[in-house]
Amino acid sequence: MVLPFLIEKEFKQMMRNIVLPLIYVLFPLSVINVVPRIATQEIKHINFSMVDNDHSPLSQRLVHKLSASPNFHLVGTYPSYRHAMATIDNADADMIIEIEPEFEKKLITHGMAHVAVATNSVNGMKGSLSTGYVTQILADYSAQLRDEAGLDAGITRTARFNVEPRYLYNTTLDYKLYMIPALMALILILICSFLPALNIVGEKEKGTIEQINVTPISKVEFILSKLIPYIVVGLFLLTFAIFLAWLIHGYWPVGPLWLIYLFAMAFVLVMSSLGLIVSNYSSTTQQAALLIFFFMMIFMHMSGMLTPIASMPQWSQTLTLINPMRYFMEAMRAIYLKPVTFASLQWQFMCLCIMAAVLWIWAIVSYRKNS
Amino acid sequence: MKENYVIEAAGLTKQFGTFVACDHVTFKVHEGEIFGFLGANGAGKTTAMRMLCGLSVPSAGHATVAGYDVYHQADQVKKNIGYMSQKFSLYDDLTVAENLRLFGGIYGMSRRQIKEKTAILLQELGFENERDTMVRSLPLGWKQKLAFSLAIFHEPKIVFLDEPTGGVDPITRRQFWELIYRAADRGITVFVTTHYMDEAEYCDRVSIMVDGQIRALDTPAELKRTFEAENMYEVFLSLARTAIRTDS
Numbered sequence: 003m004v005l006p007f008l009i010e011k012e013f014k015q016m017m018r019n020i021v022l023p024l025i026y027v028l029f030p031l032s033v034i035n036v037v038p039r040i041a042t043q044e045i046k047h048i049n050f051s052m053v054d055n056d057h058s059p060l061s062q063r064l065v066h067k068l069s070a071s072p073n074f075h076l077v078g079t080y081p082s083y084r085h086a087m088a089t090i091d092n093a094d095a096d097m098i099i100e101i102e103p104e105f106e107k108k109l110i111t112h113g114m115a116h117v118a119v120a121t122n123s124v125n126g127m128k129g130s131l132s133t134g135y136v137t138q139i140l141a142d143y144s145a146q147l148r149d150e151a152g153l154d155a156g157i158t159r160t161a162r163f164n165v166e167p168r169y170l171y172n173t174t175l176d177y178k179l180y181m182i183p184a185l186m187a188l189i190l191i192l193i194c195s196f197l198p199a200l201n202i203v204g205e206k207e208k209g210t211i212e213q214i215n216v217t218p219i220s221k222v223e224f225i226l227s228k229l230i231p232y233i234v235v236g237l238f239l240l241t242f243a244i245f246l247a248w249l250i251h252g253y254w255p256v257g258p259l260w261l262i263y264l265f266a267m268a269f270v271l272v273m274s275s276l277g278l279i280v281s282n283y284s285s286t287t288q289q290a291a292l293l294i295f296f297f298m299m300i301f302m303h304m305s306g307m308l309t310p311i312a313s314m315p316q317w318s319q320t321l322t323l324i325n326p327m328r329y330f331m332e333a334m335r336a337i338y339l340k341p342v343t344f345a346s347l348q349w350q351f352m353c354l355c356i357m358a359a360v361l362w363i364w365a366i367v368s369y370r371k372n373s
Numbered sequence: 374m375k376e377n378y379v380i381e382a383a384g385l386t387k388q389f390g391t392f393v394a395c396d397h398v399t400f401k402v403h404e405g406e407i408f409g410f411l412g413a414n415g416a417g418k419t420t421a422m423r424m425l426c427g428l429s430v431p432s433a434g435h436a437t438v439a440g441y442d443v444y445h446q447a448d449q450v451k452k453n454i455g456y457m458s459q460k461f462s463l464y465d466d467l468t469v470a471e472n473l474r475l476f477g478g479i480y481g482m483s484r485r486q487i488k489e490k491t492a493i494l495l496q497e498l499g500f501e502n503e504r505d506t507m508v509r510s511l512p513l514g515w516k517q518k519l520a521f522s523l524a525i526f527h528e529p530k531i532v533f534l535d536e537p538t539g540g541v542d543p544i545t546r547r548q549f550w551e552l553i554y555r556a557a558d559r560g561i562t563v564f565v566t567t568h569y570m571d572e573a574e575y576c577d578r579v580s581i582m583v584d585g586q587i588r589a590l591d592t593p594a595e596l597k598r599t600f601e602a603e604n605m606y607e608v609f610l611s612l613a614r615t616a617i618r619t620d621s
Contacts, residue, residue: 007475008475015467208465209462213458213463216451217480218452218479218480
């Protein structure tokens with residue numbers, strides 16, 4: 003058996019590398035500890051400026067109600083819209099809320115009055131989310147007033163009915179819990195795709211692969227010797243990441259743990275064969291690194307990791323069907339958030355297996371011991 | 374003498390686009406001889422050697438090495454040859470013993486065989502103290518000796534050496550050739566390319582390649598007689614001057 007000799011050699015070289023063992027520790031740590039805290043799309047801190055043209059008890063109550071919300075922070079009250087605008091220009095405030103003159107009187111006599119909300123929407127996501135929050139608070143206030151006085155009043159025309167959402171699975175709407183399973187995919191890609199590709203092309207550059215190619219080693223033996231060490235390390239680091247997610251954030255998969263490893267195996271097979279194909283077509287580490295980086299960028303953005311696939315254009319939604327990361331991520335998120343069974347994820351598993359089979363055949367056929 | 378050939382090349386050709394690196398090369402190498410393969414840079418020596426080792430696929434012609442076809446039975450060929458490339462290609466982040474262990478393992482030697490053979494080899498080379506030295510920190514001459522010993526570690530029938538003594542000092546070159554003779558004594562056929570004409574004198578037979586073709590093939594003594602030359606250097610010059618292809 004040749005394989006044990008080859009694998010032994012890979013592990014020795016890996017451990018003698020100055021950077022790799024360090025990466026193995028630091029990468030999961032930073033990915034699980036730091037990234038979920040910063041890569042968040044939750045809006046938790048909205049600064050607003052107030053222009054109260056009425057100064058009545060009812061308008062005052064609205065101001066109090068807004069500033070009482072944990073997400074809203076009152077920057078100041080200004081005499082006019084123009085003055086308040088200065089706070090937006092200086093980036094002190096994100097939005098201006100203006101109450102019209104005779105707000106209270108109009109409410110009582112006509113049952114209707116106006117509140118203007120102006121939002122800085124340079125960041126479209128933040129703009130629309132914070133406007134949504136304000137609208138909710140206003141609707142709430144309007145309902146409150148109706149209850150109190152039997153006033154048939156609506157401060158805004160929206161939300162005459164009461165909606166009480168019940169959030170499923172991720173009950174606290176915690177974005178971190180949504181991101182962490184997805185980030186685990188990144189660890190596997192780096193270890194199981196990037197590293198073997200760079201390793202093989204590195205041997206081409208150094209010329210050591212020549213010495214291997216004149217030996218009777220078979221293609222399959224050579225390829226396995228390159229992949230097994232990284233797959234072992236990859237799965238080990240996945241375990242480390244699962245442990246870290248539990249230690250740091252207190253998250254533990256709701257679904258069965260073995261399902262995570264089943265999917266990780268399938269995903270790792272896909273990604274490592276991709277790494278091999280890249281290395282077979284590249285003659286320098288630079289080429290290989292750029293190619294894998296290219297794939298990684300596309301895989302990440304088309305996987306639903308950061309933006310939901312359902313809100314992509316149709317052509318792109320179709321393209322995500324050939325993105326292995328999509329299936330792995332869907333499975334990981336499902337396993338972390340829901341009490342899933344294998345049956346509910348078999349479609350994802352099948353797709354990964356098909357990709358693995360196709361890419362493996364390609365990887366073995368395209369590896370040449372001669373030119 | 375009974376003709377027993379271990380390498381037979383017939384019309385071996387390698388073409389890269391319109392460039393014919395190796396042009397219908399035909400020659401035979403006897404079992405156990407030291408065969409010198411001479412030629413200027415770019416004459417096609419390395420290309421020919423790579424084809425014989427199964428690293429490069431011939432565009433035309435065929436060759437057998439150790440009785441196996443280099444194209445159709447590449448794996449059989451590879452079991453019977455050793456190869457030392459122009460560029461040092463051992464793992465410099467493994468120790469001397471680890472490199473031997475790896476390649477011994479690759480050629481199917483058992484762990485015990487490897488251990489015994491390693492001890493003998495290190496002693497022969499006087500490398501006992503370098504057993505656990507990283508290969509990268511060895512001086513070039515030592516690396517070359519190690520690379521050669523590794524190429525014949527699994528007792529191949531033929532060993533291919535591609536400019537094994539490039540950049541090595543005269544004393545080490547001398548020692549290197551002693552290693553080659555020792556291997557030849559054990560019955561290993563040595564196929565060696567070189568630029569050093571004094572080394573050509575050490576060979577049993579020499580071929581000289583010019584522009585991808587073999588222009589002369591004989592024993593050094595016979596070549597000197599034919600070309601009315603004092604030494605191999607003059608033989609080489611009179612042939613190499615006819616070259617159209619140059620290094621640039």
